[in-house]
Amino acid sequence: MASIEDCSAGECGDVAIPSFSSSTNPNLVEGALPGLLQNTPSNIARLEDVIEHCENHRKYLAHTNSPSDGEDIRWYFCKVPLAEKELAASFPRTEIVGKDDYFRFSTRDSLAVEASFLQREEELLAYWWKEYAECSKGPNHPRNSVAASGYCSNELYAVEEERVGVPVKGGLYEVDLMKRHCFPVYWSGENRHVLRGHWFARKDGRNWLPLREDIAEQLEFAYHCQLWRRRKFQPSGQFAARIDLQGTREGLHALFTGEDDSWEAWLVFDSSGFSVNMGGGSEVKLRRGFSPSASPKLSQDEMHQQMEEEMDDYCSQVPVGHLVFMVHGIGQRLENANLIDDVADFRRITASLADRHLTAYQRSTQRVLFVPCQWRRGLELSGESTIEKITLDGVPGLRATLSATVHDVLYYMSPIYCQNIIDSVSNQLNRQYAKFLKRNPGYNGKVCGQAIFQPKKLLVLSSHGTFTGGL
Known part of the structure; x- marks a missing residue:
């Protein structure tokens, strides 16, 4: 898979070349x-x-x-x-x-x-x-x-x-x-x-970006062979050791320069092999192992990434003390409706409020896990196909909006379909709670539900007195 100049199997020790087969x-x-x-x-x-x-x-x-x-x-x-x-x-x-x-x-x-x-x-x-x-x-x-x-x-x-x-x-x-x-x-x-x-490779001079894993495996093989010790003059005049890489581009290779404690590696996209200067147009610098951004000033995207990582690290250290199921109301069949994104935004807002209003001790003892409950998109009501057939043609956007909102209210008010909706909500909640208990055995925290459409939550509770989880 990887071709290394002047590096035989015996000289490379016990390093194994990755195999496609x-x-x-x-x-x-x-x-x-x-x-x-x-x-x-x-x-x-x-x-x-x-x-x-x-x-x-x-x-x-x-x-x-x-x-x-x-x-x-x-x-x-x-x-x-x-x-x-x-x-x-x-x-x-x-x-x-x-x-x-x-x-x-x-x-x-x-x-x-x-x-x-x-x-x-x-x-x-x-x-x-x-x-x-x-x-x-x-x-x-x-x-x-x-x-x-x-x-x-x-x-x-x-x-x-x-x-x-x-x-x-x-x-x-x-x-x-x-x-x-x-x-x-x-x-x-x-x-x-x-x-x-x-x-990792640094293309813009700031951020180290990961390489595809097959390329990384070939570079790791060259690293363990200490390829930089086999340097010789390249056609471009550079004193470096070369490894040809199997990738999506013809002529893709890497050059290793320096000594044991000063080696550097470059990924070269020039198939001619006549690159003039390291760090020119067709080469990018490589490193082994992750390194954070070298810029003291983070971009907006980098700041958002850092905040997400800090929140995830916090969640991995603090146990769940409150489990909250977020149940949506009408309109989830609309193209732009996305309960998952809405709950994610809600999670970020509550985290910001917790930072401001809770003490460090309070935040370190327990946290709240918000779980979105999508009950509508998987629910197929027998009357929906009939309603669609008898609905007159009109403004498509308006018809789609009415179908995804007003019709849900009518279904909910119907004694025939109301129970189907209640069953869908309760079954989804029980399924999610069972998943949570499987991953958190012995959980003795609080469980609650937040429904955007409050009458629905009350009806679910009154219809299921023995609801699993004690909502």
Whole structure:
């Protein structure tokens, strides 16, 4: 996969070259391991100890004193959801992740994901390379297709409750390391690609952006071979060692310069090999391990990212003392209606208020978990199709608005459909509460519900006197 000049297998020691043809046991994909549920206040403190004593972790430590060397691995998740049956190994499309394409997990979330990754590294990498090979077979094997064996099918998670991963972002999301997905726990949502950031590139002179994992693996191989010790004059006149990389561009390679304690690496996109100056137009500087932004003044996006990380780190350290279910009212079928985003905004507002009005001790003892309850989008009422057929044509926008709002009120007032709505709300609440208890056994905090449409909440409570959770 990687071609290194003047570096034979014997000279490189025991470093293993990643293989596209690695196999894995499909049966290992199913089910969840108890060791995945580690990002909780009770045991977050031992994650560093788990990583420290993990044998696989040693190879990721910094073995030189070069400023380009580090050991801080960070995990990222894509802003854009994966399409149905789209394989995570096909992302990102470019060697360097776009600045606005991925969000970074918080320090503690990354720590939890990395600890679980190291415990199953061989198995997880084998599956990832197999999936990557599936994405790279060419025109006769369509990109992002599902493997004939069925490993990559979403049917593995036909039973939603069986899918359990590493809790992140306050327990609202989990990471499936086998399929490299980040998915919501309490509501239906798309999968987002998860990326392990080990090698980074700086394109704009400020931010270090993660490299695609197949490129990072090839650079890691060169690092363990101490490639900079095999420097020679390149066609451009540079005294450097070169490694040809397999990527999306022809002629992609990396150049290593310097000594053990001063080596530097550059990713070069010039296929001619006649780059004049390091840091010119076709090269970007590389480093091993994450490093924060070098700019003392953060941009607005970077400040938002920092606030999100601080909130997630806080949630990973403080136990849930209050569980609040946010139940929407009418209008959730509108195109622009999104309860998930609304609850996220509400969560940020309450966090800001807590910072201002609660003491440090109060904030450190317990927190509130807000869970959106989407009951309408999955509810199909028998009369809806009939209503749509007899509705006269008119202004499309107005008709869609009336159908998604006024009709919901009429359904609720109907004795025929009112019970269907109540059952949908209560079933969704019970399902979400069962998920919460599965992930928080022994929870003895408070449970409450906030409904935008108050009569609905009262009717649900009066109709279900033995409602699970004691709303």
